[in-house]
Amino acid sequence: MQNNRRQINHFIKECHAIAKEKGWWDNERNDAEIIALMHSELSEALEVMRNHANKDGIAEELADCCIRIFDYCGAREIDLEKALLKKIEFNKSRPYRHGKKF
Numbered sequence: 094m095q096n097n098r099r100q101i102n103h104f105i106k107e108c109h110a111i112a113k114e115k116g117w118w119d120n121e122r123n124d125a126e127i128i129a130l131m132h133s134e135l136s137e138a139l140e141v142m143r144n145h146a147n148k149d150g151i152a153e154e155l156a157d158c159c160i161r162i163f164d165y166c167g168a169r170e171i172d173l174e175k176a177l178l179k180k181i182e183f184n185k186s187r188p189y190r191h192g193k194k195f
């Protein structure tokens with residue numbers, strides 16, 4: 094798991110550095126707008142699926158969402174790595190489908 098942890102931190106640092114370099118953080122950004130942009134990338138992935146595109150197209154839109162998430166975590170100093178590892182461990186302890194239909 095240690096290599097994966099370094100990889101997540103690397104992605105966060107790199108995505109945020111690129112966004113800063115490209116001017117996306119020249120001014121303070123609204124958190125709600127950033128979250129909406131993450132959501133828009135997921136909506137784009139859904140549209141690719143609806144249009145029966147190949148997995149590469151879906152993967153590209155999902156990657157865009159991850160990039161936005163990593164950039165945001167870098168900007169706000171959110172420890173996504175720690176949260177992911179904690180949530181993965183918690184999910185291991187949950188019952189089958191933990192009472193949900195979907």
